[in-house]
Amino acid sequence: MTDSHAKSAYGQSVADACRRLGYSSTIEALLTLAALEIKVEIPIIRDNGELAIFTGYRVQHQNARGPCKGGLRYHPQVDIDDVRELASLMTMKTALAGIPLGGGKGGIACNPHEMSQRELEMLTRKFVKRIHREIGPNSDIMAPDVGTNAQTMGWIHSEYSSIYGHSPAAVTGKPLALGGSLGRDKATGFGIGIVVAEYARHRNSPLEGATAVIQGFGNVGFHAAQALTALGVKVVAISDSRSAVRRDAGVDLAALSAQKRSRGSLKDTDGHDSIDPEALFEIDCDYLVPAALGDAIHMGNAARLACRTVVEGANAPVTAEADAALRERGIAIIPDILANAGGVIVSYFEWVQNLQRQIWPLEQVDDELTRILGNAAREVLDHAGEAGLDLRSAAFDIAIRRVKDALDATGI
Numbered sequence: 125m126t127d128s129h130a131k132s133a134y135g136q137s138v139a140d141a142c143r144r145l146g147y148s149s150t151i152e153a154l155l156t157l158a159a160l161e162i163k164v165e166i167p168i169i170r171d172n173g174e175l176a177i178f179t180g181y182r183v184q185h186q187n188a189r190g191p192c193k194g195g196l197r198y199h200p201q202v203d204i205d206d207v208r209e210l211a212s213l214m215t216m217k218t219a220l221a222g223i224p225l226g227g228g229k230g231g232i233a234c235n236p237h238e239m240s241q242r243e244l245e246m247l248t249r250k251f252v253k254r255i256h257r258e259i260g261p262n263s264d265i266m267a268p269d270v271g272t273n274a275q276t277m278g279w280i281h282s283e284y285s286s287i288y289g290h291s292p293a294a295v296t297g298k299p300l301a302l303g304g305s306l307g308r309d310k311a312t313g314f315g316i317g318i319v320v321a322e323y324a325r326h327r328n329s330p331l332e333g334a335t336a337v338i339q340g341f342g343n344v345g346f347h348a349a350q351a352l353t354a355l356g357v358k359v360v361a362i363s364d365s366r367s368a369v370r371r372d373a374g375v376d377l378a379a380l381s382a383q384k385r386s387r388g389s390l391k392d393t394d395g396h397d398s399i400d401p402e403a404l405f406e407i408d409c410d411y412l413v414p415a416a417l418g419d420a421i422h423m424g425n426a427a428r429l430a431c432r433t434v435v436e437g438a439n440a441p442v443t444a445e446a447d448a449a450l451r452e453r454g455i456a457i458i459p460d461i462l463a464n465a466g467g468v469i470v471s472y473f474e475w476v477q478n479l480q481r482q483i484w485p486l487e488q489v490d491d492e493l494t495r496i497l498g499n500a501a502r503e504v505l506d507h508a509g510e511a512g513l514d515l516r517s518a519a520f521d522i523a524i525r526r527v528k529d530a531l532d533a534t535g536i
């Protein structure tokens with residue numbers, strides 16, 4: 125973080141939207157505060173025989189529209205402020221998508237890359253033992269996020285089910301063998317393709333021959349690259365946490381995946397130029413997709429961006445100050461609560477399938493995701509056009525109005 129008072133655009137967006145919508149400061153406070161914040165210490169025995177203690181969090185932000193829903197993050201920088209803000213973003217994301225869920229988020233401050241599978245399993249199971257009374261299919265449903273994956277969700281499912289009986293709907297993003305949904309793995313990246321396609325259609329700018337740069341080669345970055353390539357977009361550069369590569373003719377995703385698997389990094393992939401990851405943001409392109417961690421675009425690099433549009437694949441990748449600076453420069457931002465909502469929408473499908481003991485074919489998942497996320501994108505684009513707003517403000521207007529309607533209907 126390089127900004128003096130670095131924070132994401134969330135608090136500002138809520139305040140501005142409440143002002144535009146004429147909502148009271150009490151409503152603004154309700155949307156900013158969390159309903160429940162849990163902090164637990166999790167002791168485990170490391171593989172070297174020593175005791176280590178990790179701190180875990182779960183924040184339930186809002187459940188007016190349905191059970192809290194959101195990921196569980198394993199990363200050394202996880203703290204309560206971060207988790208609270210990410211939880212509130214989930215409330216906005218589910219509301220904007222129009223799915224009957226609220227917002228939550230969790231995290232454990234740890235470095236999963238320096239832990240064995242056994243250690244991660246112990247950590248995850250212990251965390252569930254600590255918080256199981258607060259989570260479940262009707263209260264709070266976890267899912268993968270940075271540093272966690274389907275296997276992590278499998279452990280959560282197993283531990284939770286050992287207490288309450290078989291309960292697949294208690295957690296989403298599970299392995300297929302445990303009731304996971306087809307299409308969940310690629311959903312966030314695939315959704316980025318759906319949103320970019322709507323955006324391009326709205327602006328009458330063809331995607332064929334457009335260019336994209338992607339920061340991040342994890343689940344979101346990889347599948348976003350795949351989805352954009354399928355739409356005819358040329359992905360000319362991509363990075364992982366340590367390296368970046370460029371190829372003006374379009375990167376070769378199969379070669380990059382193979383290199384990442386065998387060497388652990390994208391560096392020196394045949395046919396690609398290795399570049400400085402910081403230089404990635406300076407490449408001239410139509411779409412820049414930050415798909416790694418928060419605060420990737422800040423006042424230290426915002427002035428150097430050479431893209432036409434930023435597509436927020438990650439959560440809160442643009443700080444509030446950088447958001448304003450980019451707008452000033454005429455660079456559009458497709459906000460996280462729209463751009464990366466594909467993941468939670470397919471999580472919702474997984475939850476529905478589990479509750480109904482159904483298995484949807486992949487085609488149904490993809491079609492329903494395209495319908496729901498496409499609608500949300502069109503609503504945001506139309507509202508932005510009609511009200512003369514940037515896309516983040518338009519998205520927050522729609523989401524906040526829906527949460528407020530639910531609060532009103534409950535009598536608060």
Ligand code: GLU
Nearest residue numbers: 194195267269467468471
């Ligand atoms: N972690 C993802 C997100 O931030 C997915 C959450 C979910 O599927 O519940 O949207």
